[in-house]
Amino acid sequence: MAQVQLPPPRLPEAPQEYDVRYMADLLRALESFISQERTAGELRATKITLTDLPSSVITADVNGAVSSSTAVTVDNVQNGTMTVGQIVRGTGITGVVKIATVNSQTSIVLDTAVTLSNDTSLNISDLEDGALFNDGGTVKIVS
Numbered sequence: 001m002a003q004v005q006l007p008p009p010r011l012p013e014a015p016q017e018y019d020v021r022y023m024a025d026l027l028r029a030l031e032s033f034i035s036q037e038r039t040a041g042e043l044r045a046t047k048i049t050l051t052d053l054p055s056s057v058i059t060a061d062v063n064g065a066v067s068s069s070t071a072v073t074v075d076n077v078q079n080g081t082m083t084v085g086q087i088v089r090g091t092g093i094t095g096v097v098k099i100a101t102v103n104s105q106t107s108i109v110l111d112t113a114v115t116l117s118n119d120t121s122l123n124i125s126d127l128e129d130g131a132l133f134n135d136g137g138t139v140k141i142v143s
């Protein structure tokens with residue numbers, strides 16, 4: 001994204017005859033412009049349209065406390081079907097923890113042992129942290 005707060009570089013006036021100094025000034029101005037265009041900066045807009053965002057993150061609640069185990073029982077699964085390889089997030093989960101086995105939509109096995117309290121809310125998806133997703137028409141960020 002361009003840094004909209006920076007004015008574009010001023011191009012040098014063309015002389016009657018082109019010389020090395022003019023070409024160097026022109027090259028420097030173009031390099032400055034290209035650098036500004038390639039440098040990420042602040043974006044301000046009154047409207048933004050995002051298309052092809054992934055759909056909602058799956059939500060579920062831990063059904064029964066889990067203590068240093070990979071086996072997790074859940075209930076209240078909403079917004080999709082859990083599958084092997086999806087990332088599981090929630091209070092008590094650190095690092096990247098993925099589903100290793102899906103026994104059923106209420107019984108999963110994780111690739112890392114976790115300790116979770118009963119009724120801990122879980123977010124389950126294929127999306128990495130910071131990714132945008134569509135949650136019923138509202139854009140949200142995976143965290």
